[in-house]
Amino acid sequence: MTIADLLGKLKAVLDAVVPFIIGLTVVVILWGIFNYVAKGGDEEKRTEGKRFIVYGIVGLFLMTSVWGLVNILVKSFEIDNAIDVKRIPRVPIICPAPGTPNPPPGC
DSSP states (O other), X not given: OOHHHHHHHHHHXXXXXXXXXXXXXXXXXXXXXXXXXXXXXXXXXXXXXXXXHHHHHHHHHHHHHHHHHHHHHHHHTTOOOOOOGGGSOXXXXXXXXXXXXXXXXXX
8 A cells, every 4th residue: 555545545534524524513613602602691601612612613623724734645646536538448439321310429
C-alpha cells in the first residue's frame, strides 16, 4: 500500500463522514446558544451553554482543518478519482443505411 492509496482511502472516508460531523457540531452550537439564552438566569446553565458553544466551534474548526489538509495532500500527490478518458476503448459506430429514420449520433 502506497501513501497515495492511504490518502485516497482517507479522503473517501472523510468525504462520507465530515458532513455528518459538521451537522452534529452545528447542532451542538445551537444547543449551547439555546441553553445560554433560555436559561440565562441560572449561571451554571449559562456556563454550560458557553461550553457547548466553544466545543462546537472547536470541533467544527478541527474537522474542516483535517478535511482541508487531506484534500491538500491528495491534490499535492495528484490523486484524483477522475476517469482517464485515454484508457476508455473507443467503440466504432455502425451507421445504418442512408435514409433510415433516427440514425445514431455521429452518422
